[in-house]
Amino acid sequence: MKKFLSAVCLAAMAASIVACGSGSGAAATTAAPAATEAAATEAAAETEAAEAPAAEAAEAPAGGDGVFVIGGSGPLTGGAALYGIAVQRGGQIAVDEINAAGGINGYQVKWVFEDDEHDAEKALNAYNTLKDQGLQMMVGTVTSGPCLAVVEETADDNMFEITPSGSTQDITINDNVYRMCFSDPDQGKKSAEYIGEHGIATKIGVIYDSSDPYSQGIYETFDEEAPERGLEVVAAEAFTADSKTDFKTQIQKMKDAGAELVFLPFYYTEASLVLQQSKELDYSPIFFGCDGMDGILSLEGFDTSLAEGLLLLTPFAADADDELTQNFVKAYDEAYGEVPIQFAADGYDAVYVIKAAAEAAGITPDMSVSDICDALKGVMGDIKLDGLTGENITFTPEGEPDKAPKAVVIENGAYKAMD
Amino acid sequence: MASFLTYLISGISLGAVYAIIALGYTMVYGIAKMLNFAHGDVIMIGAYVAFLIFSTLGLSPILAVIVSMLACTVLGITIERIAYKPLRGASSLSVLITAIGVSYFLQNSALLIFGADSKTFTSLVSFPPVKLMGGSVVISSVTIVTILTSIVIMIALTTFINKTRTGQAMLAVSADKGAATLMGIDVNRTIAITFAIGSSLAAIAGILLCSAYPALSSTTGAMPGIKAFTAAVFGGIGSIPGAMIGGLVMGIIENLSKAYISSQLADAIVFGVLIVVLLVKPTGLMGKKIQEKV
Numbered sequence: 001m002k003k004f005l006s007a008v009c010l011a012a013m014a015a016s017i018v019a020c021g022s023g024s025g026a027a028a029t030t031a032a033p034a035a036t037e038a039a040a041t042e043a044a045a046e047t048e049a050a051e052a053p054a055a056e057a058a059e060a061p062a063g064g065d066g067v068f069v070i071g072g073s074g075p076l077t078g079g080a081a082l083y084g085i086a087v088q089r090g091g092q093i094a095v096d097e098i099n100a101a102g103g104i105n106g107y108q109v110k111w112v113f114e115d116d117e118h119d120a121e122k123a124l125n126a127y128n129t130l131k132d133q134g135l136q137m138m139v140g141t142v143t144s145g146p147c148l149a150v151v152e153e154t155a156d157d158n159m160f161e162i163t164p165s166g167s168t169q170d171i172t173i174n175d176n177v178y179r180m181c182f183s184d185p186d187q188g189k190k191s192a193e194y195i196g197e198h199g200i201a202t203k204i205g206v207i208y209d210s211s212d213p214y215s216q217g218i219y220e221t222f223d224e225e226a227p228e229r230g231l232e233v234v235a236a237e238a239f240t241a242d243s244k245t246d247f248k249t250q251i252q253k254m255k256d257a258g259a260e261l262v263f264l265p266f267y268y269t270e271a272s273l274v275l276q277q278s279k280e281l282d283y284s285p286i287f288f289g290c291d292g293m294d295g296i297l298s299l300e301g302f303d304t305s306l307a308e309g310l311l312l313l314t315p316f317a318a319d320a321d322d323e324l325t326q327n328f329v330k331a332y333d334e335a336y337g338e339v340p341i342q343f344a345a346d347g348y349d350a351v352y353v354i355k356a357a358a359e360a361a362g363i364t365p366d367m368s369v370s371d372i373c374d375a376l377k378g379v380m381g382d383i384k385l386d387g388l389t390g391e392n393i394t395f396t397p398e399g400e401p402d403k404a405p406k407a408v409v410i411e412n413g414a415y416k417a418m419d
Numbered sequence: 420m421a422s423f424l425t426y427l428i429s430g431i432s433l434g435a436v437y438a439i440i441a442l443g444y445t446m447v448y449g450i451a452k453m454l455n456f457a458h459g460d461v462i463m464i465g466a467y468v469a470f471l472i473f474s475t476l477g478l479s480p481i482l483a484v485i486v487s488m489l490a491c492t493v494l495g496i497t498i499e500r501i502a503y504k505p506l507r508g509a510s511s512l513s514v515l516i517t518a519i520g521v522s523y524f525l526q527n528s529a530l531l532i533f534g535a536d537s538k539t540f541t542s543l544v545s546f547p548p549v550k551l552m553g554g555s556v557v558i559s560s561v562t563i564v565t566i567l568t569s570i571v572i573m574i575a576l577t578t579f580i581n582k583t584r585t586g587q588a589m590l591a592v593s594a595d596k597g598a599a600t601l602m603g604i605d606v607n608r609t610i611a612i613t614f615a616i617g618s619s620l621a622a623i624a625g626i627l628l629c630s631a632y633p634a635l636s637s638t639t640g641a642m643p644g645i646k647a648f649t650a651a652v653f654g655g656i657g658s659i660p661g662a663m664i665g666g667l668v669m670g671i672i673e674n675l676s677k678a679y680i681s682s683q684l685a686d687a688i689v690f691g692v693l694i695v696v697l698l699v700k701p702t703g704l705m706g707k708k709i710q711e712k713v
Contacts, residue, residue, distance in 0.1 A: 210683045242642055248674075249682070252422055282557055300539060301539035301541060
């Protein structure tokens with residue numbers, strides 16, 4: 001009975017791949033038949049011996065084609081869909097560019113991407129689907145929660161993985177996983193560094209969400225780093241998920257403490273309330289946010305004049321005038337008709353990191369997933385690249401990126417790069 | 420001093436919103452003897468309707484309030500007819516679980532219709548704020564309107580219940596459903612009216628809540644709903660002035676403990692006070708002690 005069920009499940013998976021393929025344009029459609037075949041053969045194989053190491057099965061179809069299969073998963077539907085779609089598109093642009101320029105080590109690259117709906121369990125299913133499509137190196141997952149679940153699996157398979165935007169610290173706990181964005185604790189540190197180095201303010205107030213590990217984590221490292229950078233945290237006030245509408249008390253305390261800059265390490269929905277209530281209380285310090293603040297201008301109905309002068313630490317500004325950014329923004333706009341957000345830039349850079357490492361290690365598509373991973377791990381410490389999200393990006397042995405923090409400021413209702 | 424007044428005023432402002440929501444809870448409980456946990460979500464729907472009329476369609480704020488109240492009234496009566504009426508004879512536990520089900524149904528329907536990203540609600544109240552003590556204390560216009568509205572609603576409800584025939588019928592149903600039926604009171608109709616009034620109050624509460632705190636999403640009503648329910652218990656569930664006082668006290672305690680004790684512990688302190696009050700006075704501040712007759 002169990003065997004029958006798993007066969008049915010696999011058949012359903014195969015069917016869904018075909019369905020996805022027909023839905024998402026020409027590039028994906030060509031990938032579908034091969035994937036279906038792979039899934040069908042595996043269905044037979046796995047019903048025989050469900051315990052067989054999945055990695056072996058995954059290598060077979062890709063190696064023969066002489067292409068590298070790079071891919072990942074992220075939310076393409078649901079509340080966080082904005083992020084997944086951006087990474088998928090950013091990665092697609094990078095892969096198209098690489099293929100047009102002759103591929104990696106002379107081999108073309110195939111880009112595969114699955115929907116995980118920002119859900120840990122679905123991310124595991126998506127990862128298995130990706131392996132069925134011959135995944136060799138992973139750019140993913142996009143969001144932290146699912147990523148924590150998937151890193152367990154990629155460690156077992158020894159699959160090379162770089163998350164474009166999963167910022168929770170524990171994601172890089174295994175040595176096969178790298179990160180493109182700053183981790184949560186690093187964001188706190190880099191924010192303090194940025195504020196101190198640019199002499200933006202010295203008296204700092206912090207409001208943070210003590211019920212959210214993301215916000216709490218950033219606050220703690222910020223608080224630690226601040227004295228090192230000549231900053232004085234004059235007030236630090238928390239709120240929780242249960243009382244995240246009324247911030248007037250916290251704001252009044254910032255005002256009383258004489259904070260010149262208020263650091264807001266949480267998401268833009270709550271931040272929009274803080275901005276509005278500060279205005280009601282006639283308090284106008286400099287506000288400074290992290291990557292969670294990205295998106296505040298697209299909040300429906302939000303009075304963008306409230307966000308005027310708001311600074312946010314984000315690795316990417318679409319209006320930066322360097323050539324790389326300009327070309328990327330142009331290509332993105334031509335392909336998808338919109339301005340890319342930082343997640344798209346993260347996805348783009350992550351693909352180029354893989355390219356740089358793959359060329360340094362001289363890998364070929366016929367190598368096994370595990371051999372590729374070992375080869376790439378060996379060179380990750382040596383590569384250095386200029387990407388959309390920073391110049392001279394290098395990686396620490398812990399898998400964290402080392403790059404200078406960048407910030408953008410909101411001016412006339414639009415993001416503008418700070419120098 | 421100026422800071423203290425600011426804390427106090429923002430506490431009263433939050434408390435007044437809790438009070439209006441609590442009035443809806445307490446009315447339905449007092450008369451139908453059921454906890455309508457979907458009340459918080461009716462608030463959210465009310466706010467969405469007002470948002471559609473005022474922000475999306477750009478029509479007048481008064482029309483937004485009226486349409487939103489009508490929509491919530493219809494919604495309230497429909498929920499009562501479909502979900503609660505068939506359970507009139509069932510145990511209160513079944514009704515409670517049904518109410519939680521309705522609550523999730525409304526939340527997820529809103530998620531489906533309006534999407535997951537939160538909308539910024541444009542305040543329907545637009546006259547300038549009042550400044551005291553040379554500008555160091557600012558009372559926003561929404562705060563003033565919220566406090567006045569809650570007082571007006573409280574007085575109107577009390578008068579309605581004590582002075583009109585329908586109000587008297589409600590009291591009778593509340594005291595003894597069986598006897599009320601024997602006296603020729605249409606119990607189903609009376610309960611439906613209760614829901615209609617409670618739900619139209621929810622629309623007002625939703626509009627004021629979102630005018631003061633303008634992030635509108637499918638879970639907007641959930642937490643204020645729970646807090647207002649607590650306020651209703653605090654003040655004595657079933658008692659209209661009790662709901663009002665409970666709401667204000669909750670809001671003030673919440674904000675003052677945020678200001679002077681700990682912003683992280685504020686909720687723990689509020690609920691701690693609730694426990695103490697219930698230990699000393701199990702029926703809440705204004706609750707009536709009802710002798711069970713055997």
